[in-house]
Amino acid sequence: MQKEQVTQYSPTLDREMHMMIYGYGGIPFLCFPTQDSLCHNYEDFGMTDQLADFIDGGRIQLFVVDTVDRESWSPKDGNPEWRAARQEQYYHYIVDEAVPLISCRNPETPAVTGLSLGANHAVITFLRRPELFRGVIALSGVYDTDYFFDGWMNPTLYDNAPDRFLPNMPKDHPYIRLYNERKMILCVGQGAWEWDGVRSLKYLESVFRDKGIHAWCDFWGYDVAHDWPWWFKQMRYFLPFMPGV
Numbered sequence: 001m002q003k004e005q006v007t008q009y010s011p012t013l014d015r016e017m018h019m020m021i022y023g024y025g026g027i028p029f030l031c032f033p034t035q036d037s038l039c040h041n042y043e044d045f046g047m048t049d050q051l052a053d054f055i056d057g058g059r060i061q062l063f064v065v066d067t068v069d070r071e072s073w074s075p076k077d078g079n080p081e082w083r084a085a086r087q088e089q090y091y092h093y094i095v096d097e098a099v100p101l102i103s104c105r106n107p108e109t110p111a112v113t114g115l116s117l118g119a120n121h122a123v124i125t126f127l128r129r130p131e132l133f134r135g136v137i138a139l140s141g142v143y144d145t146d147y148f149f150d151g152w153m154n155p156t157l158y159d160n161a162p163d164r165f166l167p168n169m170p171k172d173h174p175y176i177r178l179y180n181e182r183k184m185i186l187c188v189g190q191g192a193w194e195w196d197g198v199r200s201l202k203y204l205e206s207v208f209r210d211k212g213i214h215a216w217c218d219f220w221g222y223d224v225a226h227d228w229p230w231w232f233k234q235m236r237y238f239l240p241f242m243p244g245v
Helices: 052-056 082-104 117-126 144-149 174-181 195-211 228-241
Strands: 001-008 015-022 027-032 060-065 112-114 135-139 182-189 216-219
Touching: 001 082, 015 082, 027 082, 027 117, 052 060, 052 112, 060 082, 082 117, 082 144, 117 135, 117 182, 135 228, 182 195, 182 228, 195 216
Parallel strands: 027 060, 027 112, 112 135, 135 182, 182 216
Antiparallel strands: 001 015, 015 060
């Protein structure tokens, strides 16, 4: 499998950030790893091996980014204003630095995907900038800001909270047309460690329905846990539904 690590200094985050690139062509996927993880996450846990036929066959190319979750979403005892600001900086790193880097390597319109907390990042990024992407595949996210911030909110966190900003989006907002021109897939199991994901996705599903957003919200069985073996199966199942793959 062709792979490359890219290291660049991020002015937005004021640190070096890394990206692993797998494959040589096809539809580019901006990939967010699991909570607190870095760009080797997909390779370390076997996702790249599981998708090797898609990658080596030139159907997809993965661009796996670092996270700064330990400074933003994860430390519940940290200063919430600073944490929210750090998440906003990370969002701008993604759209202003990572996405242009992907576009320089692959001219196709990218999709975005993520696992666990990475699914949250994928959904936030897609919903805020749908014009940049052909679609989103989000697996086992918890799209509930209160879960991470214990009910605290400010305008910066609001912009990173689909559970807050999407219900307030006017039904004639131009982004709704863009959402419906893309492919939106959000999936969660109903087994071990997935209950908060089920709860939050059911809420988002009701918001999508109210706004006329044609998102595919898929709830897998009660044996389906919040774990890699199921994400392998889900990614292989959903990838062919993404246009161009």
